[in-house]
Every structure is written in C-alpha cells, then in structure tokens.
Amino acid sequence: MRAKPTNSFFIFLASTIAFMSWLLEKNPAEAESTSTPFEEKSQDPNNEMVWIDGGSFQMGSTDPLSWPTEQPVHQVKIKGFWMDTKEVTNAQYMAFVQATGYTTVAERPVDWEELKKQVPPNTPKPPEEDLQPGSLVFSPPNHAIPLNDMNRWWKWVKGANWRRPEGPESSIEGRENHPVVHISYEDAMAYAKWAGKRLPTEAEWEYAARGGLKKNINTWGNDGIDHTKANIWTGNFPHENTKKDGYAGTAPVGNYPPNGYGLHDMAGNVWEWCSDWYDASLYKVRCDTKETANPQGPQKSWAPDNPYAKERVTKGGSFLCSDSYCASYRPSARVGTAFDSGMSHIGFRCVSDTPPSSK
Numbered sequence: 001m002r003a004k005p006t007n008s009f010f011i012f013l014a015s016t017i018a019f020m021s022w023l024l025e026k027n028p029a030e031a032e033s034t035s036t037p038f039e040e041k042s043q044d045p046n047n048e049m050v051w052i053d054g055g056s057f058q059m060g061s062t063d064p065l066s067w068p069t070e071q072p073v074h075q076v077k078i079k080g081f082w083m084d085t086k087e088v089t090n091a092q093y094m095a096f097v098q099a100t101g102y103t104t105v106a107e108r109p110v111d112w113e114e115l116k117k118q119v120p121p122n123t124p125k126p127p128e129e130d131l132q133p134g135s136l137v138f139s140p141p142n143h144a145i146p147l148n149d150m151n152r153w154w155k156w157v158k159g160a161n162w163r164r165p166e167g168p169e170s171s172i173e174g175r176e177n178h179p180v181v182h183i184s185y186e187d188a189m190a191y192a193k194w195a196g197k198r199l200p201t202e203a204e205w206e207y208a209a210r211g212g213l214k215k216n217i218n219t220w221g222n223d224g225i226d227h228t229k230a231n232i233w234t235g236n237f238p239h240e241n242t243k244k245d246g247y248a249g250t251a252p253v254g255n256y257p258p259n260g261y262g263l264h265d266m267a268g269n270v271w272e273w274c275s276d277w278y279d280a281s282l283y284k285v286r287c288d289t290k291e292t293a294n295p296q297g298p299q300k301s302w303a304p305d306n307p308y309a310k311e312r313v314t315k316g317g318s319f320l321c322s323d324s325y326c327a328s329y330r331p332s333a334r335v336g337t338a339f340d341s342g343m344s345h346i347g348f349r350c351v352s353d354t355p356p357s358s359k
C-alpha cells in the first residue's frame, strides 16, 4: 500500500515484508542435484525470451532456510511458456511510457479510497500534503541496528518513482540497462499488456527459477550464495555494503550467470511480481491434491498478520538479501506485497504463451 509513513502504515508495510527478518543465520542443506543444460536453440532471435519446456516439479521447500509459507512441498505441473531472460529495464519501461503516456502509481497522488480498505476501519485520513506522489526508498543507517524493525531502513520519499529512484534529485541516467523499480503490480500489468505478454504465475516463476534442477535450494544448485552468483547484499545489513558483487543497489540486468534455462537474475537484483494473489496458507490447502496443474493462485490474498492485506506474490529477493538476512533469493521463497506498492527493490519480468516473433 502507499501512504505517508504513519505508524499504522508502517505496521502494515512491515507485515508485507516482515518475513525477511525471520530468516537469521541459517545454513543451506544438502539436497538432490541434477542439471538440465541450457539449450541455445530455444532462445528467440532477439535473445529476449526463452522457451521453458513444461513439466512437473516439487513446489516449495523444507530446507533450513525455508519458511512455513513454503510448506508443505507439493507436486505441480506446468505447461510450457516463453519467459523474458532478464528483468524489464528502465529503457524498456521508458519505451512503453513514451508510446502510451502511462503514469505509474508512484507518480499519482495516494488513493485514499483504496488505501483505507487496507488499514483498520476508522483509520483517520492523513493530511493532503501526506498523500502526494512518492514511494518507499531504501535508506540505510550508518551504524548497526537491530533487524527487527524495517521502518528504520525504509523511508517514504515524495517524488520518488521509476524515473527518480532515490527521489526528486536522482535520475536513471546511466542506469538504462538496470531493472525498472518503484513499479506496482498495476504498473507491471500495464507494461505486460502493451508488450503483448503477461506476468508469470507464482508456479511458473518458481518452476523457471529452478532452471531444471530438482529440489535444489538455489537457482544454481545447492552451493551457498556468494558474490559471483547474484546481486545480493554483501557485508553487514543494513549499514554496511561492501559491493563485493559490484553493486550496492541494482545491477545491470544479465550481469550474473544465467540458470539452467538461460534466465538471469532469478535470484536477487530486484523482486519480481507474479500474477497470483498471495495467500500465506495456500500450500496447506493445495497439498491435498496429488498434482496441481497450472495453478493460477487463490481467489484473494490472506496474510495472518494483516487481515486487510491485498497482496500479490513477489519472488526472487533483491539486492537487499543476504544469507544472513532475508535469504529470499531461493526459488521457493514467497512474499506478499501490497498490490499498489512500488518500492526501490521491486521490478518484474514477463512471460508469454506465444513466440516473441509472432508479436
């Protein structure tokens, strides 16, 4: 949800990403590892989408880094689809905006009529000045702090949006090939429709992120994460970033090795929107079915710590994740994010049921 950083707002913001603080200092487990080599022939001529062969997989995880929301592990069948090999970039989103005149949610005044549905009844309307366009920007302290209050590193910045990721004085100049951020679900959907594509389902996203590996912890296998594998947080979160992987914030898309399907940045860089509503208890219901085919997600969202939430699934973690905090770069990790929120670490990629050449 989008709002001035009032206490109530941050309480509910915290509910959307509080899972991140749950995973502190755990260790990866050993698991079965098989690989499916990436086949060059399956790429489209522009190297922008790759064909993901259909198949069945074990969705979810029981490894030591996993959360209860990733369990029980259950069998899911996916039909084949095309997927962007990289996150959508600033340059690509600019082309969309220039062609359509689209205005993102972060560039509009906060919609109080929508927002009040996502906070407790009788929550007073904030002053108009607090409902001006803006977005949440990662704003780290310069010293170590407890990791139980993310309000201390997220700041509401008026004028922050995809064109000005850190606020009015910033720009995306020189970051044309970085993933677009401050994108809400609605903004991602608008781009996808314009591009003749769609957003992936959560099941499609996880299946693709696994890159053909069976029951592995990470997109590259069961080895732990390091600075060569993905753009994550290196150093002590949130006050010290060593940039050992080259970047404190977003990195150019495709900067790190692809997974077995030729997909880059399925771990880290920016979180990616999926089309499903987020239901924290979904797998407990779905596991009653022997195999679920092409699940499209629940009818509505549900989060135990926020009864008013209207959240969509985001996957893959971001440049803020590390092995000691968040650890959501794992394919099975799942987080609910308010559908009308953009943040400085959320982007997306698209999928399609038809070949890129047919568009």
Ligand SMILES: [Ca+2]
Pocket (backbone or CB within 6 Å): 231, 232, 233, 234, 243, 244, 245, 246, 247, 248, 249, 319
């Ligand atoms: Ca980094």
Ligand SMILES: [Ca+2]
Pocket (backbone or CB within 6 Å): 087, 265, 266, 267, 268, 269, 270, 271, 272, 316, 317
């Ligand atoms: Ca990503």
